[in-house]
Amino acid sequence: MAATVQIQTVLYNNAIGEIWRFMQAIKPMVDHARGEGLLGSAHLVVGDCSNAPRLGDADLGDLGRCAEGIELDYRFFGANLMFGRGHNTLAASATDEHLLVINPDTHAAPAMLSHLLCTAADPAIGIAEARQIPLEHPKSYDPWAGDTSWASGCCVLIRERVFRQVGGFDPDNFPLYCEDVDLSWRVRLAGFRVVYVPKATIFHDKRISNGGAIVVSDTERYHSTFGGLMLAHRYGRPDIHRQIAGWIAHHGEEPQRRALAEFMRRQNEGTAPDPLPGAERVAEFVNGEYALHRF
Amino acid sequence: MKSFDFAWRSPYGHIIRLVEELALSPGLVLDIGCGTAPLAEQLAERGYDYLGLEIDEEAIVLMTERGIDARWLDLRKHETLAAEIVELVAGRPVAAILMLDVLEHIPAPNDFLAALRTTTTQLGRPPLLMSVPNATHIDVVAKLAAARWDMRPSGLLDQTHVGFFGEARLTDMLAGHGWRQIAQNDFSLDPSDQHFPADLAHIEAQTNLGAFLRALREAADDHTLVNQFVRAYVLLETTPRTPEVDTSPAPFLSVAMRTTGDREIALLDALTCLAAQTDPDFEVLLAVHHHDPVRAEFCRQLVSTFHPSFAFRVRILEVVGGGRSRPLNVALDEARGRYLAFLDDDDLVTGDWVEQFRVGAERRPGRVVRSASADQSHAVRTGPLMPYEPTGPVVVTRPLRFDALTHYHHNETPICSFALPMETLRSLRLRFDESLAVVEDWDLLMRTSTWTGVIDTEVVTSLYRRWDAVEGSLAQHDSQVWDVAREAVLDRLDAGPVLLPAGTVRRLASNAAHYRIEDATDPRVAELEARLAAFENAQWWRLTAPMRRVGTIGRRVARRVARRVARRT
Structure with missing residues (x-):
């Protein structure tokens, strides 16, 4: 039976071009998964932590057309909830089987969600993580089963009931970084697997410093x-x-x-x-x- | 009145050769603007009737005295041209229309050609044989660089000329009126009548400047030494239609991506990187280099899964045959962008790859734009999840700034990290050398950048995958192949003078002692040079002219050996 997914992202003063780039990948990704018979309904929920709403009515109209066939729900938070609390807030009202937690500075490959859903069909899997390009995360994983220590919050498919069971992200103690490590480890403590799905490709807009490192603010x-x-x-x-x-x-x-x-x-x-x-x-x-x- | 006699080594002789080659049907040869009819007797000998049309009354008298049928005609009267000529022909079958050194004297050539089209149609569309002086002869071009435009009583820059033609203008103009070229027998002259003053470096091929200008001119088209274009055309039946051209605005960048379609995940990665660019003003020319059309279909399907805003900007080019450069040349021919960049299907780029190329192109228009690149080693992986993976960190090993001198020694600019200005590629006919098994990108980069210079963005925007195992060009070709290709690239660059960027002299000067010591003191180099000199001075060698090609090869081999000896010491 086809799964249902709430796709959720949290904005913080992102450029409109970046949001467009993110949105342009959503429909192909959903269409692909539906075409493979892996996905039923899909909802896109955008939480906005920006100082002022990044999206006006006109933008929402355009973006809605861009993601035709996918229900778009835009929520301006009026405060910077940051990553973890923002996603917890969006997940609180989720009714879908899976949450696709995804950064807005990304562009998913069309088959990304299909690969994640295929893997997540195993009920023992709590979190399935996509592979980021051009800079792939170096953490190791089991080459046969994909099991890994933790999954990057840049793009993960999380079983909703598992997310709820472990209490979601912990924004009080991990406001912006390592919240994904913490969530992954609590999911594993709860007895679920965290797996890496390298064929699920997602572009993450990281830049390379002149010394070869990722540029860090x-x-x-x-x-x-x-x-x-x-x-x-x-x-x-x-x-x-x-x-x-x-x-x-x-x-x-x-x-x-x-x-x-x-x-x-x-x-x-x-x-x-x-x-x-x-x-x-x-x-x-x-x-x-x-x-x-x-x- | 100017009078020119027939000679075989002249445009007239070349026209007669064309007449013979075309095996014209019998009849009347109509010579428009015939002057003093230098071809009349030659044509009569070959059985053709002759009718000369000329505006100069004195010339008509002289021709009439020679027994030639010559009539007065003013070619500037376009409205009555067809009627007058048809009346003079008086129903006789016309074998050909000649127009020797006429077009350049006509003030409104397009109006004239329109009238000539009507005339030709009414005469049954006989072939048109023309000669036109080449105003882009090397002597004219080189002297323009010396701010000289020397009009003369006759010749390439005859002071009565009002129109000036190069090959492109001539062909375009005639094609625009419906004439299709069917034969050519251009008349070349080196030196031409414009080869003066003596010792002007610009026009002497053996000076550095002369050789340089000649190389530049030769890059533009194949008519460097043509004195007169001698061409034959037929008039097409239908009115020429302007070919349908894509009027949509050209993108800033064309991205040539070569793939065999076999590395599916790598190709998907590369396409995803392109779909995620911050600057969408580019097109992708995905050249699928595979004999099996199934691979192209796979690529087409893959592209169609992306959002239409990206998928519509990707064109699939099916390429069969040729080496690894073939798909790049196919893409180059199809490119509509202002600049051309390259992304192999196993390389990755950051989101600002296109954006940075644009920054560079706007800062220094016309130059090659170079961004910095990083490397990451990859290897084939066991297990079902992924066929390969990175095996090392991202490292930036190449300098952020392009250095021309260093690049003449070795390449520090991977193919995914530079963009070439298309206008320069087109005008200098720069393409990938398909005879090179490897380093084809280095070769084109150097041949282009020597003309344009390079602007560095100094931003890392590409990730070059180094394959540890069996894949990748480095592993596929042994070092001998690389050596041979490198020598071929250097030989070609060394065949003429090169432009070096400002600031190079001081660096050369600081290293001059090193160069001199290396060349002069290595006894093995000196010995090889001596043997080469003896080889070339041998009497048997000088007597065997047809074998000189072997000498060229021998010289190259000796130089290669000498260079290798020098490198290893």
């Missing part, structure tokens, strides 16, 4: 550091936490120092979460990453 630096500290704390690795804190104290840049200060504040105020029981079964800390990397 100060905001990303802050949140990734904060998320790293929080993961080590929550998943029972005080040794890793001390390592990160020590490194920041000696070598950290300003955003990283701010992240450490924020974590310390929460810890001192008692608002940091308790470590999760059994976390060691799923948490992987390898050379400063959250999975063994292929390179």
Whole structure:
């Protein structure tokens, strides 16, 4: 029987061209999955965390025509809920079998959703992750079954009842980064598999620095550091936490120092979460990453 | 009145050869603007009747005295031209119409040709044989670079000429009035009557400047030394129709993508990268290089799954035969964009790939635009999920800025990281060299950039996949193939002077000592040079002119050996 999917994305001051690029991939992706008999109804829910609505009536009319045959629901939040809370808010009203959590700075290949749905047909799978191009994430995966430590929130298909069962993203403790690692590990703790689907291709608009690295903003630096500290704390690795804190104290840049200060504040105020029981079964800390990397 | 005598080594001789070649039917040869009828006797000897039409009354008297049927006619009276000529022909069958060195004297050639079309139709559409001076002869072109335009009493720049023709203008104009060319026997002259003043570097082929200008001129068309175009045409029955042209605005960029259609996932990745570009002002020419049309159909189906706003911009070109450059040349011929870039089906690009090319093209119009590129090693993977995967991090190993001198030694610009200006490719007839098994991109990049220069965006926008295992050109061809191709590229570049960008002299100067030492002190190089000189001076060698081609090969081989010796030391 064909699955149903709520496709959900969260905007934050994205350029209209970027939103158009995102939207132009939605209908081909849905059409392909329907053509393969894998998909029934599909809803597109766009949550807007921007300072002012990014989409007016005219834009919505145009975008609706662009995604003809797909129900479009646009919600202006009036506040920056950020990634996790934004997606939780959109998922709260979902009635579909799966949530496709997807970034707006992407462009999915037409067959992407079909590959994810094929894989997710196995009820043991909680999260199926797409492969990002041009810069593929280096975390390792089982070459035969696809199992991996965690799935990037850039584009994942999550079984809705699993999402609900584990409580969705945790925006209080992971406002912007590592929330996907945290969600993946809680899904695995709940007994579901997290798998990588490399044939599910999605373009993610990352740029390459002149040194070959991905270009990272100060905001990303802050949140990734904060998320790293929080993961080590929550998943029972005080040794890793001390390592990160020590490194920041000696070598950290300003955003990283701010992240450490924020974590310390929460810890001192008692608002940091308790470590999760059994976390060691799923948490992987390898050379400063959250999975063994292929390179 | 000018009088020109018949000679075989002249446009007149070339016209007679054309008459013989075409085996015209018997009848009257109508010579419009015949001057003093230098061909009348030659044509009579071949059994043709002759009627000369001329405006110069003195010439008519002279022709009449020679027993030639010559009549007065003013070619500027377009309205009455057909009626007057038809009346003079008086119903005789016309074997051909001659018009030797006439068109360049007519102030309104299009009006005249329209009238001539009517005339020719009424005369039963006999062939039209013409000669027209070539105003794009190398001597004229080179002297323009010296700000010289030397009108003379006769010759290429006869002071009575009011129209000037190159091959393209002549062909276009005649085609526009319905004449299709059926034969040519152009008359070449080197040097021409415009080859003056003596020792002007621009026109002397053995000077650096002269050789350079000649190379530039030769790149434009095949008529560098043609003094007069000698052509034969037939008038088509139907009124010429303007060919249907695509009037939609040309895109900024044409992307030539070659694929065999076999690497399905890689092709999908590359297409997805293109569909996600921030600047959509481009077309994709997907050249499917495979003998099996099933592969092209697969590609067509794949493209059709994308959003129409992208899919409509992709054209599938089916390419059969030829080497790895063939699909690129097919795409080049089809390109409508202002610039042409290349993306192989196993490479990836960032979202601003097109956008950065545009930034470069707007900053320095006409130059080759080069962005930086990164590498990532890939390998075939076991398991059912994916046929290959990256095996190493993304690294930027090549400089952000193009360096011409370094590039003459080796390529630092992968094919996915530059865009070429189409106008320059067309006007200089630059194409991929299909005889090269590899490095065809380096060859075209260098042959183009020497004329245009390069603008660097200094932004990394492409990811070149290096294949660790069996796939990829590096693995497919052994080092010998690369060596041979590299030598061929260098030989071609070395065949004439090259342009180097401003700022190169100081760098050359700083390395001059190194070059001199390498050439002069290596005894093996000196020995090879001496043996080559002895080889060329041998008496038997000088007596065997037909075998000189072998000498060229011998020289190349000796140079290659010498260079290899020098490189290895």
